[in-house]
Amino acid sequence: MLDTLTPTYTARFDENSQELSLIGSMRPQHEADMAKCLQVLEQSLRLVRGTLYINVKRLVRVNNIAFRILAAALVNAATERPDLKIKIITSSVVGWSTKKFGVLSAVNANLIIEEYDNEFYPGQTFVENSDFIHVLRTQTKMTWRHERSILPRHGLKPGMKVADICSGIGDFAVLMQKEFNPSRIVALDHSKSSLAYARGVAEEFGISGIEYVYGDASEMLLEDNQFDFVTCRHALQVFDRPELILKELFRICKPGGRVYVTNEKNSHCLGEPHGESIQWTYTEVAKLWHHFNMDIECGPKSRRLLQDSGFDKIQMESFMVTNLDGDPQDFADIIESWKNLFAGDMAKQRGDSPEFIERFKRGFDDHIFAALHPKGYAGWPIWVASGRKPL
Known part of the structure; x- marks a missing residue:
């Protein structure tokens, strides 16, 4: 388990499920504030095969700086690793997440958006x-x-x-x-x-x-x-x-x-x-x-x-x-x-x-x-x- 905590958010990778979870409020003022998150993402990419899951269900806020840096890193990873699918798991509870991250699927077919709630609540x-x-x-x-x-x-x-x-x-x-x-x-x-x-x-x-x-x-x-x-x-x-x-x-x-x-x-x-x-x-x-x-x-x-x-x-x-x-x-x-x-x-x-x-x-x-x-x-x-x- 890789786990990095900043004052406002946590980036956590579980090797068993190949899931990187981003939790909290991601509002950096400078690109350097995203360094630890990118480090965990890079380590995750080295360890996964097949599909990397990016869980943003409890990411309550993302400012433009954070989204731009994170989006660029995910697009680059999908381009450099054509063997890898990157599935971003969103939630309807955090209303903006599906729409915001959804634009990435148009950039690279290996970036897949899945709104978790639709599958999890069958009844x-x-x-x-x-x-x-x-x-x-x-x-x-x-x-x-x-x-x-x-x-x-x-x-x-x-x-x-x-x-x-x-x-x-x-x-x-x-x-x-x-x-x-x-x-x-x-x-x-x-x-x-x-x-x-x-x-x-x-x-x-x-x-x-x-x-x-x-x-x-x-x-x-x-x-x-x-x-x-x-x-x-x-x-x-x-x-x-x-x-x-x-x-x-x-x-x-x-x-x-x-x-x-x-x-x-x-x-x-x-x-x-x-x-x-x-x-x-x-x-x-x-x-x-x-x-x-x-x-x-x-x-x-x-x-x-x-x-x-x-x-x-x-x-x-x-x-x-x-x-x-x-x-x-x-x-x-x-x-x-x-x-x-x-x-x-x-x-x-x-x-x-x-x-x-x-x-x-x-x-x-x-x-x-x-x-x-x-x-x-x-x-x-x-x-x-x-x-x-x-x-």
């Missing part, structure tokens, strides 16, 4: 559907009945500095703000439409003080060791590389603080009557998510994922959201939305046959029937895990 387009928002609120309302008592067991106390990562439409951050009165709370999400809705939710509840941040959960523009308690709910299961999210959650958490995650194992959804039909459908849901590089079976794996990411003192438990948690129609509404999403857009994109989709829908309908039946029972299990960042 983003599904969950951003505005029709799904009211369902997300219902889900949070039903899980909060359980989580408001679970959170203190996992370390959340009044007055803490809290971050809700992958905050979605923001209702969970609002509930934590009202119940636990944190000294600071940040809600970060990658969806601009969700954040816009979240601000409306906070206004509706008369809640102030929540810092809404647009950001990439795998490359957050938040400083190290900031938060006493970090939440990330129903999110690891949506990403194709959850270990990158956990690495960032670990980084922003204070030593001695805790990271709290919730995830599902959808094949364990259940109901009676018509239990066999329900079981078949939710087993197929897991296969469908796997097709889109998402893992809705992630829940019981949470303990291992936290351990592998460096956390200790791990706590884990599960709870069952059921049709008996308040109004059974709320539960039925959630399942109806799942049917529309899973047996609708997702199944069609996978290319499923009409016969399969018809059987697929039947299991959701039977789950709704179980939820609304006067003698029925319907359940949706959630796994909760938290880990401490070692002191």
